[in-house]
Amino acid sequence: MAIPKNTNRVSTLREPQLAIVVAMTDDRVIGCKNQIPWDMPEERLLFREMTFDNTVIMGSHTFQSLEKPLANRINIVLTKSPKSFPGAITCRSFFQSLVLGLRIGKPIYVIGGVGPYQMALSVADCLHISWIKGTFKGDRYFPELDRRNWLAEEKRVYEGFSYVRYRRHIKAVTQP
Numbered sequence: 001m002a003i004p005k006n007t008n009r010v011s012t013l014r015e016p017q018l019a020i021v022v023a024m025t026d027d028r029v030i031g032c033k034n035q036i037p038w039d040m041p042e043e044r045l046l047f048r049e050m051t052f053d054n055t056v057i058m059g060s061h062t063f064q065s066l067e068k069p070l071a072n073r074i075n076i077v078l079t080k081s082p083k084s085f086p087g088a089i090t091c092r093s094f095f096q097s098l099v100l101g102l103r104i105g106k107p108i109y110v111i112g113g114v115g116p117y118q119m120a121l122s123v124a125d126c127l128h129i130s131w132i133k134g135t136f137k138g139d140r141y142f143p144e145l146d147r148r149n150w151l152a153e154e155k156r157v158y159e160g161f162s163y164v165r166y167r168r169h170i171k172a173v174t175q176p
């Protein structure tokens, strides 16, 4: 897949945003048997609206769990393997995917799974979490979150889940 030319003048003038998007239960379940354990159309719609026309970075298992590449988004897939993933640009490291995302110049959303989330947690400035109500059996978990680093800026309650947008908490630098 060819790297699209950056035609969006506004996004080239400001820093592209790096965000994490995840849906998880209170006990941090995100997946089971390479699928999402719940079926929530409203949550999927929220995800689509948020990531639409932007760049998404994901691991190869997450990409393979999708029926097809995410439409109207630049799909970047992390893999160490030499194989290609139709409809996606492959990168061999998280760093490489970030450099590419920055060159493209659109907001970047890291959309899973566990490894990409872990890498993105130290650099993302924004965290979009859909907190799924109830308990679900899982075999994949979002990394432990240090809540002191994240400020909840917005909360919306939906049937079956609550959406919270967090911003990285920048500690004030004090003079010695």
Ligand SMILES: NC(=O)c1ccc[n+]([C@@H]2O[C@H](COP(=O)([O-])OP(=O)(O)OC[C@H]3O[C@@H](n4cnc5c(N)ncnc54)[C@H](OP(=O)(O)O)[C@@H]3O)[C@@H](O)[C@H]2O)c1
Pocket (backbone or CB within 6 Å): 021, 022, 023, 024, 029, 030, 031, 032, 033, 034, 035, 036, 058, 059, 060, 061, 062, 063, 065, 078, 079, 080, 081, 091, 092, 093, 094, 111, 112, 113, 114, 115, 116, 119, 140
């Ligand atoms: N609830 C949610 O919001 C959400 C979101 C996304 C995914 N999920 C769920 O999570 C599960 C999939 O996640 P997962 O953790 O098992 O797998 P994953 O992160 O999607 O994929 C793992 C693979 O990605 C590649 N990879 C990961 N980090 C890399 C890096 N830094 N450099 C190069 N390659 C890298 C490797 O691919 P190769 O083996 O090809 O080298 C690795 O084996 C599924 O159940 C899915 O439904 C849930």
